[in-house]
Amino acid sequence: MADDIVAADDRVSVRRMSNDDREYALMARWLNEPHVREWWDPDQSDATVETVRSTYGPYTDLGAEGVTAFIEDEGRPVGFVQFYPWSSEDEYCTKVGITVEPTAWAFDVFIGEADALGTGVGTRALDLVCRHLTDEQGASAVV
Numbered sequence: 001m002a003d004d005i006v007a008a009d010d011r012v013s014v015r016r017m018s019n020d021d022r023e024y025a026l027m028a029r030w031l032n033e034p035h036v037r038e039w040w041d042p043d044q045s046d047a048t049v050e051t052v053r054s055t056y057g058p059y060t061d062l063g064a065e066g067v068t069a070f071i072e073d074e075g076r077p078v079g080f081v082q083f084y085p086w087s088s089e090d091e092y093c094t095k096v097g098i099t100v101e102p103t104a105w106a107f108d109v110f111i112g113e114a115d116a117l118g119t120g121v122g123t124r125a126l127d128l129v130c131r132h133l134t135d136e137q138g139a140s141a142v143v
Helices: 019-033 051-058 086-096 121-136
Strands: 005-008 012-016 067-073 076-085 106-112
Touching: 005 106, 005 121, 012 019, 012 121, 019 051, 051 067, 067 106, 067 121, 076 086, 086 106
Parallel strands: none
Antiparallel strands: 005 012, 012 067, 067 076, 076 106
16 A cells, blocks of 8 residues: 555545645635535635645644545545544543543544535545554544
């Protein structure tokens, strides 16, 4: 499996996001799509290459604790998933009053391309991510 591919099946792959303005532009376009914006930071101003770079760019580093990745359907980027250990979110967990196991991981996901909604690509991607996190990262739970 290529270094940038986190997990894949015969159709769907989860590929690490690159530190590349073209990828930041694609992500910005998705974040501004009404079907994404409704659920993903709806109170934020419009996403730009710069805001995406500053928010998600640090996670493109292979040494980052969390991972930002594109969901690809037969090689075409159609969505986004990020996953990270809950242990990196202690302050947030305290603020909202939740307790999670020390080895639990979290994920956030959206399908950015409207024509990919309802095709099963998101379900397949999340199955791949969950298996990766439990099998490769030792996650006790994925929330």
